[in-house]
Amino acid sequence: MATAKRVLRCHNCGAILQTTSKKEVGFISKAIVENGVPKIPYCNSCYEKMLELNTSDLQHETDKDIIKILNDAVATDSLIVWMVDLFSFNGTLNPDVVKKVKKLNVIVVGSKRDLFSSGVTDEMLIRYLDERFAEEGINPVAIKLIGSDDNTIDINPIIQEVKNQRKYRDIYLIGEVNSGKTTFVNKFLKTYVNKTKWQIKTELYPGTNSDVLEIPLSNSSFLYQLPDLSNSTSVVSKVEKELVKQITPKKEIVMTRRFIGEGSAIMVGNLACLYVLSGKHASIRVFMGEKTEVKVVANNRVDQALEENRRKKFCRPVSERFLSFRDYDLFEYELEDDDLRHDISVEGLCWFSTRGKGQKLRVLLPKGVAIKECLSKVR
Numbered sequence: 001m002a003t004a005k006r007v008l009r010c011h012n013c014g015a016i017l018q019t020t021s022k023k024e025v026g027f028i029s030k031a032i033v034e035n036g037v038p039k040i041p042y043c044n045s046c047y048e049k050m051l052e053l054n055t056s057d058l059q060h061e062t063d064k065d066i067i068k069i070l071n072d073a074v075a076t077d078s079l080i081v082w083m084v085d086l087f088s089f090n091g092t093l094n095p096d097v098v099k100k101v102k103k104l105n106v107i108v109v110g111s112k113r114d115l116f117s118s119g120v121t122d123e124m125l126i127r128y129l130d131e132r133f134a135e136e137g138i139n140p141v142a143i144k145l146i147g148s149d150d151n152t153i154d155i156n157p158i159i160q161e162v163k164n165q166r167k168y169r170d171i172y173l174i175g176e177v178n179s180g181k182t183t184f185v186n187k188f189l190k191t192y193v194n195k196t197k198w199q200i201k202t203e204l205y206p207g208t209n210s211d212v213l214e215i216p217l218s219n220s221s222f223l224y225q226l227p228d229l230s231n232s233t234s235v236v237s238k239v240e241k242e243l244v245k246q247i248t249p250k251k252e253i254v255m256t257r258r259f260i261g262e263g264s265a266i267m268v269g270n271l272a273c274l275y276v277l278s279g280k281h282a283s284i285r286v287f288m289g290e291k292t293e294v295k296v297v298a299n300n301r302v303d304q305a306l307e308e309n310r311r312k313k314f315c316r317p318v319s320e321r322f323l324s325f326r327d328y329d330l331f332e333y334e335l336e337d338d339d340l341r342h343d344i345s346v347e348g349l350c351w352f353s354t355r356g357k358g359q360k361l362r363v364l365l366p367k368g369v370a371i372k373e374c375l376s377k378v379r
């Protein structure tokens, strides 16, 4: 009597699994079968596609011109002023730029301080910036904050700090799109008096195709404002223009709380979602722009809820660019049980904050967007 042998199908495409022909459907490597077929088996072709689904290039795009210009900054041991937008910055710095400026004196300026409530102290934000830059091997010589894009803010303390640190050297001002460089320079120019033989001008930087603003500081030193660093890992670079307006806070950053536990998830429009995979009920704070909305759904309904939200727009912002789960990446974190407040930040959109109790969390976000877990910005 013959015994029955189980015939296995690929869990994804349903093809009958076979080890004989790579060209035919359902091919699975002999080695995998010999090591014991996985409980949920996939043919090689589906398996590779799945791997692609969950990985995407998180590299910042780096403009070659910026690197060329920074080579000059290195050669002349110049002072770097690095502006970061305190709302969207989540600690992911462009590694090529980091590598260049590491050996130089760097002053970090956090812009848009005015978007944080009065309960958030300068010390908290400065400590946050210090920790994020230190992680990348940069120990800033000073960290300053700047807020408000009207003219009420006094930037003299920053100018004084820059003067102290400069010691007759050139200054290179760098920062991502919208980090506040122009606003800062315009304020600086309000009280600037040109006592040099040079003019302020915007010119193609030698050997590049990039315009650089040059402000003479003495007859032999300049402030150079570089072109924008790429924000290719920010939600801002992935969504439609109108949506950028929606997610960028104009007023004080909103903090909303949801008390959720295992099996629940918080959607932020269709641009991010935090799932609680395991852990007790806990308060999760979401910090975001005033037009951004959140909604709690069951973990196992997230894909469906995203699909419904695209049609009904019950939780904004909704981008038309993300049509299915294939357009998102997933990351998981197991927080330490340290009772400290941790942030999981989605660059350019929001950050989730909760106390570390050893809970397991999963985050869904548009492919290529940078995510980072660290101790909280607002503690």
Ligand SMILES: Nc1nc2c(ncn2[C@@H]2O[C@H](COP(=O)(O)OP(=O)(O)OP(=O)(O)O)[C@@H](O)[C@H]2O)c(=O)[nH]1
Pocket (backbone or CB within 6 Å): 111, 112, 113, 114, 115, 146, 147, 148, 149, 175, 176, 177, 178, 179, 180, 181, 182, 183, 184, 228, 250
């Ligand atoms: N609330 C607030 N908004 C600011 C501040 N600084 C700049 N902004 C706003 O942020 C946006 C970008 O500022 P810019 O100064 O143009 O930034 P940039 O780095 O020169 O950016 P691009 O040249 O556009 O790449 C503008 O809408 C400003 O009004 C600030 O301190 N607080």
Ligand SMILES: [Mg+2]
Pocket (backbone or CB within 6 Å): 181, 182, 183
């Ligand atoms: Mg500008």
